[in-house]
Amino acid sequence: MIRLIIITTLVLAIACITPAWCDSALSSLGYGLPQPAANARSAGMGMVSLGMPDTLGLNLLSPASWSGSATTRFGFGGNFSSMYLEDVFGGDASDQAGLTGIGMAIPIGKDRFVGFTVSPYTRMQYEWEVRSSTDLGASTIGQHGIGGFSQIMAALSTPVWDGVRLGLAVRPIIGKVDRHWREKYDDTAVKSAGVSVSDRFQGIGWALSCQWNQPEAWTVGMSLFGPTSAGIERQTVIFSDGYAQYDQKEEPSERYDLPWDFTIGIGRWIGRHRTGFEAQWQGWDGVEKPAVLTDDFTDALRLGVGWEWAPEYRPLDPLWRIFTFRGGLYTQDHYAVNVTGHQARRIALTGGISIPYYTGKSRIDIAIEIGWMGDKDLDKIAERTIGFTFGFNHSEKWFVGRRKRN
Amino acid sequence: MYKQTVNIFLSTFLISVLFFFLGCAEPDGPVGSQVGQNRDGEVMTVEIYADEDTSLAFPPPNTSRSIHLYVGSIDGVTSRALVKFKCPALPFEWSVDSSYVELAYLGGIGETINPTVGVTQLSHIWMELDTIDIDALPDGEELSVFANPSREDSGKVRIYPSVVDWMRMIDSLRSDTTLSDTAIIDSGLTIFLEPGPSNECLVDFCSRSAYDDTTTGGSKPRLFVYITARDSANGELHPDTLEVVASDDLFLLEYDTTAVNDNLTIGSGVSYRTFVRFDCDTIDTTNYHIVVNQATMTIHRKRTVEPWYITRSLIPFTFTGDTVIDFRDTELMKRFNVITAVDTSLNDIGIIVSNVAADWLQGKDANGWLGMLSGTEDINIDRISFHSTSGPVELCPKLTVHYTRFPR
Incomplete structure (x- = not known):
């Protein structure tokens, strides 16, 4: 167990500090690609989570789902994927890795929890170079961007009446986006020019979630994120031939706005199988786009269906019956459109497995996703992805009084 | 057994992930560039x-290191030149038969094909790096008009008999013990070259700094003095030629302020x-x-x-x-x-x-x-x-x- 924790910590630490190389050209649009996974469990079920109660893992996006035994829950996860990009210039491959979230919930009463989660809201990383020709001769234009938004939930999860739970959260938003552009000429007598714009954001919003759960039957969940406005601290560096010609920090009057975000999910037990459906709508049309961005925003929709099967395990049963199996399908729109005016869409097949440990008090989730996003003609890029998401969901009797433990 | 199986599986899985992170592929090239066609610059x-x-x-300083002596006017700038010769060593008795100054012609530009230069001999003692006030130069004896660039030989100026007077003055100075050696050394024969009547004409001669190689076109200004000398041993008369290379020279500039603004000049x-x-x-x-x-x-x-x-x-x-x-x-x-x-x-x-x-x-x-x-x-x-x-x-x-x- 200790070895497992050490290796896991090491892997995640490296994942956090290792630069995740270009993951998607489409992440250059807007604030980056939306990251929909509530945790590794939902990543294996077509991103469905609200209609699928979980008494062990933490739903990073819906505190109302935190329910179960009075133990402290702690979870974190990461993902890595390999992508193949294809456009009119040909094809290229990239790998991506990163942390998908971390959270902790502490019981404070009968079936009541307080906790926090940190998860990515968008992620951006792209890089390309093109050759160009101007009056000054041949040149190479390079663009590179990295960053994204992260959201924090500081939440209270509580039952309000029979079968119904409510989650109330303060939702701070933090983020960082760095964009670089440079043109370098083959003629050494011609000076290169470039600009780097680094934005740091912070803002605060709210989140409301609720879940109605009829054991062994239906579950309906809903989450609502209010619009959030993030202030910006911007550093602009204009450089020529590697020397900074202009370097200025400022707080522009414009703000980065995040839209209304509404998600509804419904799930149903069928024997030992559970199925669910989820729909998420983000109202990006109502967001005032920052002047620094040239893309247009439009409402985005995510639809997903998922399935989970937990075979009952009895002594002498085959070992695989310990595991839980998952599958799903989802489709998600990008909220930013490029020069063609087309809204790129991701379609993905998912699968997953859960491995319980610690006498069933904890769980490791592993999910796999095979996805397609974009069209070579309509979106100027087609991306194919295969990726893995993993999550650790651990529970301990931390912060629980000795009398309750006994 | 189950626990060990799970641990082995997870350890292997995570180590594979670790190597994956360390070996991340990085795209390069233009793929994806059309997505973000918004050019920042x-x-x-x-x-x-x-x-x-x-x-x-500005009032020009003495510039005595040029290989050129420019005389003439071009683009609103007038150039004049001074050339000095020190007195050669003289025999016991001597008389001057003839003398001339030779200047090597390098070329010229201008609106006429026959630029002319006026030559005046000055009795003027001057030192290198003196500031020369052109208007303050004393009048000298005007000598033969020089200069036809169509001539194949170098330009020559005949200045006899003034050379005689100059050489006699030097000779007498040598016998005057009250004069310092410096005064004697600096008492040079000065030739003042002035532009001829043609406007917008510039003539270029070799200066004393020029290469002294007639095969390559360079030749310093020289004074040739043909004398008849008496041999101090036997009293016989015989002809001799004294050749004196210029010891110093300058060329001076004047400018017409109005004309200068029509031209942009450097140098x-x-x-x-x-x-x-x-x-x-x-x-x-x-x-x-x-x-x-x-x-x-x-x-x-x-x-x-x-x-x-x-x-x-x-x-x-x-x-x-x-x-x-x-x-x-x-x-x-x-x-x-x-x-x-x-x-x-x-x-x-x-x-x-x-x-x-x-x-x-x-x-x-x-x-x-x-x-x-x-x-x-x-x-x-x-x-x-x-x-x-x-x-x-x-x-x-x-x-x-x-x-x-x-x-x-």
């Missing part, structure tokens, strides 16, 4: 013709500097950050004056047009080394001035004046003239700026 080109210009010349040692002003207000630095990729100033050569020394340094500065510029000011002596390119077929000279233009556009230098200095200004006398803003628009100095702009 926009490359612009602007051509700016000079607004104002002037050349300034002539420290005497000429040219200033050109460009109005860069056409470039919007209010709404954009500007990076100058390359700025090239094009100037068009006016005269083919040898040698072809091209500007090597530029000075950006503030100039009101009425300010007298002290060129020794250390601030103004800040120079940018530039790259020049001469298009001989078009007589254009291109000077890459990217650093200077960048300073203008960023507001570091005040009002867009640019000063040009000759690359040989510490050494030699040479002059190149360019078309100014007084001439045709297509020939006036032009600044072409290629820059990248970023919205503010």
Whole structure:
């Protein structure tokens, strides 16, 4: 167990500090690609989570789902994927890795929890170079961007009446986006020019979630994120031939706005199988786009269906019956459109497995996703992805009084 | 058993993930570039013709290290020359039969094919590095008019019998013990070369600094004195030739202020500097950050004056047009080394001035004046003239700026 924790910590630490190389050209649009996974469990079920109660893992996006035994829950996860990009210039491959979230919930009463989660809201990383020709001769234009938004939930999860739970959260938003552009000429007598714009954001919003759960039957969940406005601290560096010609920090009057975000999910037990459906709508049309961005925003929709099967395990049963199996399908729109005016869409097949440990008090989730996003003609890029998401969901009797433990 | 199986599986899985992270593939090339076609920087080109210009010349110092002696007027500048010969060693008894000064003709430009130079002998004692006031030179005896460039031989000036008087004076000075050796040594025969009546005509002779090689066209000014000398041993008379190479020379410059402004001139040692002003207000630095990729100033050569020394340094500065510029000011002596390119077929000279233009556009230098200095200004006398803003628009100095702009 200790070895497992050490290796896991090491892997995640490296994942956090290792630069995740270009993951998607489409992440250059807007604030980056939306990251929909509530945790590794939902990543294996077509991103469905609200209609699928979980008494062990933490739903990073819906505190109302935190329910179960009075133990402290702690979870974190990461993902890595390999992508193949294809456009009119040909094809290229990239790998991506990163942390998908971390959270902790502490019981404070009968079936009541307080906790926090940190998860990515968008992620951006792209890089390309093109050759160009101007009056000054041949040149190479390079663009590179990295960053994204992260959201924090500081939440209270509580039952309000029979079968119904409510989650109330303060939702701070933090983020960082760095964009670089440079043109370098083959003629050494011609000076290169470039600009780097680094934005740091912070803002605060709210989140409301609720879940109605009829054991062994239906579950309906809903989450609502209010619009959030993030202030910006911007550093602009204009450089020529590697020397900074202009370097200025400022707080522009414009703000980065995040839209209304509404998600509804419904799930149903069928024997030992559970199925669910989820729909998420983000109202990006109502967001005032920052002047620094040239893309247009439009409402985005995510639809997903998922399935989970937990075979009952009895002594002498085959070992695989310990595991839980998952599958799903989802489709998600990008909220930013490029020069063609087309809204790129991701379609993905998912699968997953859960491995319980610690006498069933904890769980490791592993999910796999095979996805397609974009069209070579309509979106100027087609991306194919295969990726893995993993999550650790651990529970301990931390912060629980000795009398309750006994 | 289950626990061990799970642990082994998970450890293997995580270690594989670790190696995956360390071996992440990085894309390169243009794939994906069409998604983000929003170009952050926009490359612009602007051509700016000079607004104002002037050349300034100063009272010239003695410049005695030139290989040229220029005499004549061109582009509003008048040149005159002085050549000095020290007295040769004289025999016990002597008489002068004839003498002449020989100057090697290097060429000339101008509107006439027969430039003329007037020669005056001066009884003038002068030292190297003296400041010569042309108007204060005493009148000398006018000698034969020199100079026809169609002659195949060197130009010659016959100055007998004045050489006799000069040599007699030297001889008597030697016997006068009250005179210092310095006075005797410096008592030279001075030839003053003045332009002839033709305007816009420049004649070029070799100076005493020239290579003394007639096969390559170089030949220092020489004084030839044909004498009859008496042998002190036996008293016999015999002819002899005294050959004296010039010991010192100068050429002096005057300028016509009005005419100078029609030409942009650099060169002539420290005497000429040219200033050109460009109005860069056409470039919007209010709404954009500007990076100058390359700025090239094009100037068009006016005269083919040898040698072809091209500007090597530029000075950006503030100039009101009425300010007298002290060129020794250390601030103004800040120079940018530039790259020049001469298009001989078009007589254009291109000077890459990217650093200077960048300073203008960023507001570091005040009002867009640019000063040009000759690359040989510490050494030699040479002059190149360019078309100014007084001439045709297509020939006036032009600044072409290629820059990248970023919205503010």
